[in-house]
Ligand SMILES: *[C@@H]1O[C@H](CO)[C@@H](O)[C@H](O)[C@H]1NC(C)=O
Protein backbone atom coordinates (compact mmCIF):
# COMPACT_ATOMS: atom_id res chain seq x y z
CA UNK A 1 0.00 0.00 0.00
CA UNK A 2 2.74 2.35 1.07
CA UNK A 3 4.65 1.53 -2.08
CA UNK A 4 1.77 2.16 -4.44
CA UNK A 5 1.16 5.58 -2.90
CA UNK A 6 4.76 6.53 -3.50
CA UNK A 7 4.52 5.28 -7.08
CA UNK A 8 1.36 7.29 -7.68
CA UNK A 9 2.98 10.45 -6.37
CA UNK A 10 5.98 9.77 -8.51
CA UNK A 11 3.77 9.46 -11.57
CA UNK A 12 2.03 12.74 -10.80
CA UNK A 13 5.32 14.52 -10.23
CA UNK A 14 6.38 13.53 -13.73
CA UNK A 15 3.03 14.07 -15.39
CA UNK A 16 4.36 16.96 -17.44
CA UNK A 17 7.81 15.65 -18.10
CA UNK A 18 8.63 14.53 -21.62
CA UNK A 19 9.50 11.15 -20.32
CA UNK A 20 11.34 9.89 -17.34
CA UNK A 21 14.92 8.86 -17.56
CA UNK A 22 17.02 5.85 -16.82
CA UNK A 23 18.34 7.70 -13.80
CA UNK A 24 14.89 8.16 -12.30
CA UNK A 25 14.25 4.44 -12.70
CA UNK A 26 17.39 3.61 -10.81
CA UNK A 27 16.74 6.20 -8.13
CA UNK A 28 13.24 4.95 -7.70
CA UNK A 29 14.43 1.37 -7.43
CA UNK A 30 17.06 2.24 -4.87
CA UNK A 31 14.76 4.32 -2.75
CA UNK A 32 12.58 1.26 -2.44
CA UNK A 33 15.59 -0.88 -1.51
CA UNK A 34 15.55 -2.94 -4.65
CA UNK A 35 17.13 -3.00 -8.09
CA UNK A 36 13.81 -3.82 -9.71
CA UNK A 37 12.86 -1.57 -12.57
CA UNK A 38 9.56 0.03 -11.60
CA UNK A 39 7.27 -1.00 -14.38
CA UNK A 40 4.43 1.32 -15.21
CA UNK A 41 5.83 4.54 -13.83
CA UNK A 42 8.92 5.01 -15.88
CA UNK A 43 8.36 4.01 -19.48
CA UNK A 44 6.96 6.15 -22.20
CA UNK A 45 5.92 9.74 -22.58
CA UNK A 46 3.36 10.74 -19.98
CA UNK A 47 1.44 12.62 -22.62
CA UNK A 48 1.26 11.73 -26.27
CA UNK A 49 -0.40 9.26 -28.53
CA UNK A 50 0.79 6.01 -27.04
CA UNK A 51 -0.18 4.54 -23.75
CA UNK A 52 2.67 2.79 -21.99
CA UNK A 53 3.08 -0.91 -22.54
CA UNK A 54 1.58 -2.74 -19.62
CA UNK A 55 2.99 -5.76 -17.83
CA UNK A 56 0.66 -8.69 -17.33
CA UNK A 57 2.96 -11.70 -16.69
CA UNK A 58 0.35 -14.28 -17.69
CA UNK A 59 -0.02 -12.53 -21.08
CA UNK A 60 3.67 -12.37 -21.99
CA UNK A 61 4.25 -13.80 -25.46
CA UNK A 62 7.93 -14.33 -26.22
CA UNK A 63 10.18 -17.01 -27.67
CA UNK A 64 12.84 -17.51 -25.01
CA UNK A 65 15.98 -19.61 -24.87
CA UNK A 66 17.70 -20.04 -21.55
CA UNK A 67 21.46 -20.67 -21.69
CA UNK A 68 22.54 -21.83 -18.28
CA UNK A 69 26.03 -22.18 -16.89
CA UNK A 70 26.56 -25.81 -16.02
CA UNK A 71 30.28 -25.75 -15.28
CA UNK A 72 32.15 -26.90 -12.18
CA UNK A 73 32.14 -23.34 -10.84
CA UNK A 74 28.34 -23.23 -10.95
CA UNK A 75 28.17 -26.43 -8.84
CA UNK A 76 25.26 -28.81 -8.95
CA UNK A 77 23.50 -27.09 -6.06
CA UNK A 78 24.01 -23.74 -7.76
CA UNK A 79 22.35 -25.06 -10.90
CA UNK A 80 19.44 -26.27 -8.81
CA UNK A 81 18.87 -22.82 -7.27
CA UNK A 82 19.35 -21.09 -10.63
CA UNK A 83 16.67 -23.32 -12.17
CA UNK A 84 14.33 -22.63 -9.25
CA UNK A 85 14.70 -18.92 -9.95
CA UNK A 86 13.93 -19.34 -13.66
CA UNK A 87 11.04 -21.76 -13.16
CA UNK A 88 9.54 -19.42 -10.56
CA UNK A 89 9.38 -16.70 -13.21
CA UNK A 90 7.94 -19.06 -15.83
CA UNK A 91 5.32 -20.30 -13.35
CA UNK A 92 3.70 -16.85 -13.52
CA UNK A 93 3.65 -16.85 -17.31
CA UNK A 94 1.68 -19.00 -19.75
CA UNK A 95 3.81 -21.65 -21.42
CA UNK A 96 2.42 -23.42 -24.45
CA UNK A 97 2.63 -24.17 -28.14
CA UNK A 98 -0.59 -22.40 -29.14
CA UNK A 99 -0.55 -19.30 -31.32
CA UNK A 100 -1.32 -16.18 -29.33
CA UNK A 101 -0.25 -14.92 -25.96
CA UNK A 102 1.81 -17.94 -25.01
CA UNK A 103 5.50 -18.11 -24.30
CA UNK A 104 7.69 -20.79 -25.81
CA UNK A 105 10.88 -21.77 -24.03
CA UNK A 106 13.94 -23.83 -24.80
CA UNK A 107 16.95 -24.75 -22.64
CA UNK A 108 20.67 -24.93 -23.33
CA UNK A 109 23.20 -25.99 -20.71
CA UNK A 110 26.76 -24.94 -21.32
CA UNK A 111 30.17 -25.58 -19.85
CA UNK A 112 33.04 -26.44 -22.20
CA UNK A 113 30.38 -27.91 -24.46
CA UNK A 114 26.83 -26.83 -25.05
CA UNK A 115 23.94 -29.24 -24.66
CA UNK A 116 20.57 -28.34 -26.13
CA UNK A 117 18.05 -29.88 -23.74
CA UNK A 118 15.03 -28.67 -25.72
CA UNK A 119 14.14 -26.35 -28.53
CA UNK A 120 11.06 -24.10 -28.55
CA UNK A 121 8.72 -26.91 -29.63
CA UNK A 122 9.08 -29.15 -26.59
CA UNK A 123 7.24 -27.62 -23.61
CA UNK A 124 3.44 -27.64 -23.82
CA UNK A 125 2.59 -26.26 -20.40
CA UNK A 126 4.05 -24.96 -17.18
CA UNK A 127 3.52 -28.39 -15.64
CA UNK A 128 5.61 -30.03 -18.34
CA UNK A 129 8.47 -27.73 -17.26
CA UNK A 130 8.19 -28.81 -13.65
CA UNK A 131 8.03 -32.47 -14.65
CA UNK A 132 11.11 -32.24 -16.84
CA UNK A 133 13.17 -30.26 -14.34
CA UNK A 134 12.09 -32.00 -11.16
CA UNK A 135 15.75 -32.62 -10.44
CA UNK A 136 17.75 -30.00 -12.36
CA UNK A 137 21.13 -31.18 -11.06
CA UNK A 138 20.92 -34.08 -13.53
CA UNK A 139 21.64 -31.40 -16.18
CA UNK A 140 24.84 -30.35 -14.41
CA UNK A 141 27.82 -31.03 -16.68
CA UNK A 142 30.43 -30.09 -14.10
CA UNK A 143 33.49 -29.71 -16.28
CA UNK A 144 35.79 -26.70 -16.20
CA UNK A 145 34.95 -24.24 -18.93
CA UNK A 146 32.33 -21.69 -19.91
CA UNK A 147 31.72 -21.54 -23.63
CA UNK A 148 29.19 -18.68 -23.59
CA UNK A 149 29.91 -18.00 -27.26
CA UNK A 150 28.92 -21.58 -28.12
CA UNK A 151 25.68 -21.20 -26.17
CA UNK A 152 24.78 -17.95 -27.98
CA UNK A 153 25.52 -19.52 -31.34
CA UNK A 154 23.44 -22.59 -30.51
CA UNK A 155 20.47 -20.38 -29.59
CA UNK A 156 20.91 -18.26 -32.72
CA UNK A 157 20.90 -21.37 -34.91
CA UNK A 158 17.79 -22.73 -33.22
CA UNK A 159 15.98 -19.42 -33.74
CA UNK A 160 17.07 -19.28 -37.38
CA UNK A 161 16.26 -22.83 -38.43
CA UNK A 162 12.53 -23.04 -37.90
CA UNK A 163 12.63 -24.97 -34.64
CA UNK A 164 9.43 -23.45 -33.28
CA UNK A 165 10.27 -19.75 -33.41
CA UNK A 166 7.17 -17.78 -34.41
CA UNK A 167 7.49 -14.93 -36.90
CA UNK A 168 6.71 -11.58 -35.28
CA UNK A 169 7.43 -12.92 -31.83
CA UNK A 170 10.37 -11.34 -30.07
CA UNK A 171 13.49 -13.47 -29.65
CA UNK A 172 14.90 -13.44 -26.15
CA UNK A 173 18.02 -15.18 -24.92
CA UNK A 174 18.55 -15.38 -21.18
CA UNK A 175 22.13 -16.16 -20.20
CA UNK A 176 22.54 -17.17 -16.59
CA UNK A 177 26.21 -17.30 -15.68
CA UNK A 178 28.04 -18.01 -12.49
CA UNK A 179 31.55 -17.95 -13.86
CA UNK A 180 33.64 -17.24 -16.90
CA UNK A 181 36.85 -19.00 -17.83
CA UNK A 182 38.87 -16.60 -19.88
CA UNK A 183 40.94 -17.47 -22.89
CA UNK A 184 39.66 -20.94 -23.71
CA UNK A 185 36.98 -19.79 -26.14
CA UNK A 186 36.19 -16.99 -28.48
CA UNK A 187 35.00 -13.83 -26.84
CA UNK A 188 31.18 -14.06 -26.75
CA UNK A 189 30.73 -10.34 -27.49
CA UNK A 190 30.68 -10.77 -31.27
CA UNK A 191 28.05 -13.53 -31.24
CA UNK A 192 25.98 -11.46 -28.77
CA UNK A 193 26.20 -8.37 -30.95
CA UNK A 194 25.02 -10.31 -33.99
CA UNK A 195 22.07 -11.68 -32.05
CA UNK A 196 21.10 -8.20 -30.79
CA UNK A 197 21.54 -6.57 -34.22
CA UNK A 198 19.10 -9.09 -35.63
CA UNK A 199 16.46 -7.77 -33.25
CA UNK A 200 16.90 -10.19 -30.36
CA UNK A 201 17.11 -9.19 -26.71
CA UNK A 202 19.74 -10.69 -24.43
CA UNK A 203 19.01 -10.76 -20.72
CA UNK A 204 22.17 -11.60 -18.78
CA UNK A 205 21.90 -12.78 -15.21
CA UNK A 206 25.00 -12.84 -13.10
CA UNK A 207 24.63 -15.36 -10.32
CA UNK A 208 27.48 -14.81 -7.88
CA UNK A 209 27.71 -17.60 -5.33
CA UNK A 210 29.58 -17.77 -2.04
CA UNK A 211 33.29 -17.10 -2.75
CA UNK A 212 32.44 -16.57 -6.41
CA UNK A 213 33.89 -13.82 -8.54
CA UNK A 214 31.87 -11.60 -10.82
CA UNK A 215 31.59 -12.60 -14.45
CA UNK A 216 33.48 -10.19 -16.70
CA UNK A 217 31.78 -9.04 -19.89
CA UNK A 218 28.32 -10.18 -18.90
CA UNK A 219 26.98 -6.64 -18.77
CA UNK A 220 28.33 -6.02 -22.29
CA UNK A 221 26.74 -9.19 -23.58
CA UNK A 222 23.31 -8.03 -22.33
CA UNK A 223 21.08 -5.65 -24.24
CA UNK A 224 21.38 -2.20 -22.60
CA UNK A 225 19.38 -2.26 -19.36
CA UNK A 226 18.82 -6.01 -19.50
CA UNK A 227 21.45 -7.04 -16.95
CA UNK A 228 20.61 -8.53 -13.57
CA UNK A 229 23.01 -9.47 -10.81
CA UNK A 230 22.80 -10.65 -7.26
CA UNK A 231 26.27 -9.31 -6.48
CA UNK A 232 25.10 -6.05 -4.90
CA UNK A 233 21.47 -6.69 -4.14
CA UNK A 234 18.88 -9.41 -3.80
CA UNK A 235 17.62 -10.73 -7.09
CA UNK A 236 13.88 -11.33 -7.21
CA UNK A 237 11.77 -13.25 -9.69
CA UNK A 238 9.89 -10.07 -10.47
CA UNK A 239 13.07 -8.42 -11.73
CA UNK A 240 13.24 -11.00 -14.50
CA UNK A 241 9.52 -10.83 -15.26
CA UNK A 242 9.72 -7.07 -15.67
CA UNK A 243 12.52 -7.44 -18.19
CA UNK A 244 10.37 -9.94 -20.10
CA UNK A 245 7.62 -7.32 -20.21
CA UNK A 246 10.01 -4.67 -21.53
CA UNK A 247 11.22 -7.14 -24.18
CA UNK A 248 7.57 -7.74 -25.06
CA UNK A 249 7.07 -4.01 -25.81
CA UNK A 250 8.15 -3.55 -29.43
CA UNK A 251 7.13 -2.48 -32.92
CA UNK A 252 6.43 -5.43 -35.15
CA UNK A 253 8.23 -6.09 -38.44
CA UNK A 254 8.36 -3.14 -40.85
CA UNK A 255 7.03 -0.60 -38.35
CA UNK A 256 9.38 2.14 -37.25
CA UNK A 257 9.45 3.07 -33.57
CA UNK A 258 9.30 6.74 -32.61
CA UNK A 259 11.16 7.90 -29.54
CA UNK A 260 12.93 4.61 -29.13
CA UNK A 261 15.11 4.79 -26.10
CA UNK A 262 14.92 5.07 -22.40
CA UNK A 263 16.54 2.58 -20.11
CA UNK A 264 14.98 -0.45 -21.78
CA UNK A 265 14.86 0.53 -25.45
CA UNK A 266 11.10 0.36 -25.83
CA UNK A 267 9.16 2.37 -28.46
CA UNK A 268 8.09 5.34 -26.39
CA UNK A 269 6.02 7.12 -28.99
CA UNK A 270 4.32 4.37 -30.95
CA UNK A 271 5.01 2.50 -34.19
CA UNK A 272 4.67 3.84 -37.75
CA UNK A 273 4.19 2.48 -41.22
CA UNK A 274 4.23 4.65 -44.36
CA UNK A 275 1.77 3.76 -47.11
CA UNK A 276 3.29 5.15 -50.28
CA UNK A 277 0.27 4.79 -52.51
CA UNK A 278 -2.42 7.42 -52.34
CA UNK A 279 -5.95 7.30 -50.96
CA UNK A 280 -8.76 9.65 -50.04
CA UNK A 281 -8.69 10.48 -46.31
CA UNK A 282 -11.86 8.61 -45.48
CA UNK A 283 -10.41 5.30 -46.67
CA UNK A 284 -7.10 5.82 -44.86
CA UNK A 285 -8.99 5.51 -41.58
CA UNK A 286 -10.27 2.04 -42.36
CA UNK A 287 -7.00 0.92 -43.96
CA UNK A 288 -4.94 2.02 -40.96
CA UNK A 289 -7.31 0.30 -38.55
CA UNK A 290 -7.80 -2.91 -40.47
CA UNK A 291 -4.34 -3.55 -41.87
CA UNK A 292 -2.10 -1.76 -39.40
CA UNK A 293 -2.90 -3.19 -35.98
CA UNK A 294 -5.85 -0.91 -35.26
CA UNK A 295 -3.86 2.13 -36.31
CA UNK A 296 -4.87 5.69 -37.10
CA UNK A 297 -3.39 8.55 -39.07
CA UNK A 298 -0.49 10.09 -37.11
CA UNK A 299 -0.88 12.66 -34.38
CA UNK A 300 1.76 15.40 -34.62
CA UNK A 301 2.43 16.74 -31.13
CA UNK A 302 5.58 18.67 -31.87
CA UNK A 303 8.28 19.45 -34.41
CA UNK A 304 10.22 16.30 -33.46
CA UNK A 305 7.30 14.11 -34.45
CA UNK A 306 6.74 16.19 -37.58
CA UNK A 307 10.35 15.58 -38.68
CA UNK A 308 10.02 11.88 -37.92
CA UNK A 309 6.89 11.50 -40.07
CA UNK A 310 8.54 13.51 -42.85
CA UNK A 311 11.44 11.12 -42.94
CA UNK A 312 9.06 8.27 -43.75
CA UNK A 313 8.40 9.87 -47.15
CA UNK A 314 10.42 11.06 -50.12
CA UNK A 315 11.07 14.78 -50.31
CA UNK A 316 8.18 16.94 -51.59
CA UNK A 317 5.66 14.20 -50.78
CA UNK A 318 2.14 15.10 -49.77
CA UNK A 319 0.43 13.07 -47.06
CA UNK A 320 -2.59 13.09 -44.78
CA UNK A 321 -2.16 13.72 -41.08
CA UNK A 322 -4.60 12.80 -38.32
CA UNK A 323 -6.07 16.29 -37.87
CA UNK A 324 -9.73 17.00 -38.67
CA UNK A 325 -12.65 19.24 -37.88
CA UNK A 326 -16.37 18.60 -38.06
CA UNK A 327 -17.01 21.61 -40.28
CA UNK A 328 -15.55 24.99 -41.23
CA UNK A 329 -15.36 26.99 -38.01
CA UNK A 330 -15.28 23.95 -35.72
CA UNK A 331 -12.11 23.32 -33.69
CA UNK A 332 -9.37 21.16 -35.18
CA UNK A 333 -8.92 17.86 -33.36
CA UNK A 334 -6.41 15.03 -33.57
CA UNK A 335 -7.71 11.52 -34.19
CA UNK A 336 -6.87 10.55 -30.60
CA UNK A 337 -9.26 13.26 -29.38
CA UNK A 338 -6.55 15.72 -28.33
CA UNK A 339 -6.84 19.34 -29.39
CA UNK A 340 -4.34 21.02 -31.66
CA UNK A 341 -1.43 22.74 -29.99
CA UNK A 342 1.57 22.33 -32.32
CA UNK A 343 0.66 23.54 -35.82
CA UNK A 344 2.43 24.21 -39.08
CA UNK A 345 -0.08 25.85 -41.43
CA UNK A 346 0.87 27.22 -44.84
CA UNK A 347 0.15 30.87 -45.50
CA UNK A 348 -3.56 31.60 -45.67
CA UNK A 349 -4.30 28.28 -43.96
CA UNK A 350 -6.39 26.80 -42.56
CA UNK A 351 -8.62 27.74 -45.46
CA UNK A 352 -12.21 26.69 -45.96
CA UNK A 353 -11.16 24.17 -48.61
CA UNK A 354 -11.96 21.18 -46.43
CA UNK A 355 -11.98 19.56 -43.01
CA UNK A 356 -9.01 17.19 -43.38
CA UNK A 357 -5.33 18.14 -43.43
CA UNK A 358 -2.59 17.42 -45.93
CA UNK A 359 1.06 18.06 -45.14
CA UNK A 360 3.59 18.95 -47.82
CA UNK A 361 7.28 18.53 -47.38
CA UNK A 362 8.93 21.70 -48.61
CA UNK A 363 12.61 21.86 -49.43
CA UNK A 364 14.73 20.90 -46.45
CA UNK A 365 12.80 19.88 -43.36
CA UNK A 366 9.98 22.38 -43.39
CA UNK A 367 6.43 21.09 -43.58
CA UNK A 368 3.31 23.07 -44.31
CA UNK A 369 -0.27 22.03 -43.70
CA UNK A 370 -3.30 22.67 -45.91
CA UNK A 371 -7.00 22.16 -45.23
CA UNK A 372 -8.29 19.77 -47.89
CA UNK A 373 -11.54 18.08 -48.76
CA UNK A 374 -11.54 14.60 -47.21
CA UNK A 375 -12.89 12.75 -50.25
CA UNK A 376 -11.98 14.93 -53.23
CA UNK A 377 -8.22 14.53 -52.78
CA UNK A 378 -5.85 11.61 -52.56
CA UNK A 379 -2.48 11.63 -50.83
CA UNK A 380 -0.11 9.20 -49.22
CA UNK A 381 -0.32 8.57 -45.48
CA UNK A 382 1.33 6.92 -42.51
CA UNK A 383 -0.42 4.72 -39.99
CA UNK A 384 0.35 5.07 -36.30
CA UNK A 385 -0.22 2.21 -33.89
CA UNK A 386 0.61 1.31 -30.31
CA UNK A 387 3.47 -1.16 -29.70
CA UNK A 388 2.88 -4.87 -29.38
CA UNK A 389 2.87 -5.70 -25.67
CA UNK A 390 1.47 -8.05 -23.07
CA UNK A 391 -1.79 -6.12 -23.61
CA UNK A 392 -1.66 -6.25 -27.38
CA UNK A 393 -1.02 -9.36 -29.40
CA UNK A 394 0.24 -8.57 -32.89
CA UNK A 395 -0.51 -11.20 -35.46
CA UNK A 396 1.35 -11.27 -38.72
CA UNK A 397 0.23 -8.39 -40.87
CA UNK A 398 2.62 -6.90 -43.36
CA UNK A 399 5.36 -9.21 -44.46
C1 LIG B 1 32.77 -31.99 -25.53
O1 LIG B 1 32.34 -32.65 -26.69
C2 LIG B 1 33.35 -33.38 -27.34
C3 LIG B 1 32.77 -33.88 -28.65
O2 LIG B 1 31.48 -34.34 -28.47
C4 LIG B 1 33.80 -34.51 -26.42
O3 LIG B 1 34.82 -35.24 -27.05
C5 LIG B 1 34.32 -33.91 -25.13
O4 LIG B 1 34.63 -34.93 -24.23
C6 LIG B 1 33.27 -33.00 -24.51
N1 LIG B 1 33.85 -32.32 -23.40
C7 LIG B 1 33.28 -32.28 -22.21
C8 LIG B 1 34.04 -31.53 -21.18
O5 LIG B 1 32.20 -32.79 -21.96
Ligand SMILES: *[C@@H]1O[C@H](CO)[C@@H](O)[C@H](O)[C@H]1NC(C)=O
Pocket residue numbers: 122123124128129132
Ligand atom coordinates in the same frame (compact mmCIF):
# COMPACT_ATOMS: atom_id res chain seq x y z
C1 LIG C 1 4.46 -31.72 -25.90
O1 LIG C 1 3.63 -32.29 -26.92
C2 LIG C 1 4.35 -32.92 -27.98
C3 LIG C 1 3.34 -33.35 -29.02
O2 LIG C 1 2.27 -33.97 -28.42
C4 LIG C 1 5.18 -34.07 -27.44
O3 LIG C 1 5.94 -34.64 -28.49
C5 LIG C 1 6.12 -33.55 -26.36
O4 LIG C 1 6.83 -34.62 -25.79
C6 LIG C 1 5.33 -32.82 -25.29
N1 LIG C 1 6.27 -32.24 -24.35
C7 LIG C 1 6.30 -32.54 -23.07
C8 LIG C 1 7.34 -31.87 -22.26
O5 LIG C 1 5.50 -33.28 -22.53
Ligand SMILES: *[C@@H]1O[C@H](CO)[C@@H](O)[C@H](O)[C@H]1NC(C)=O
Pocket residue numbers: 293294392393394395
Ligand atom coordinates in the same frame (compact mmCIF):
# COMPACT_ATOMS: atom_id res chain seq x y z
C1 LIG D 1 -8.31 -4.34 -32.82
O1 LIG D 1 -9.58 -4.02 -32.32
C2 LIG D 1 -10.48 -5.11 -32.25
C3 LIG D 1 -11.82 -4.57 -31.78
O2 LIG D 1 -12.27 -3.60 -32.65
C4 LIG D 1 -9.94 -6.16 -31.32
O3 LIG D 1 -10.79 -7.27 -31.29
C5 LIG D 1 -8.55 -6.59 -31.78
O4 LIG D 1 -7.98 -7.48 -30.85
C6 LIG D 1 -7.63 -5.38 -31.92
N1 LIG D 1 -6.37 -5.81 -32.49
C7 LIG D 1 -5.21 -5.47 -31.97
C8 LIG D 1 -4.00 -5.97 -32.67
O5 LIG D 1 -5.10 -4.79 -30.97
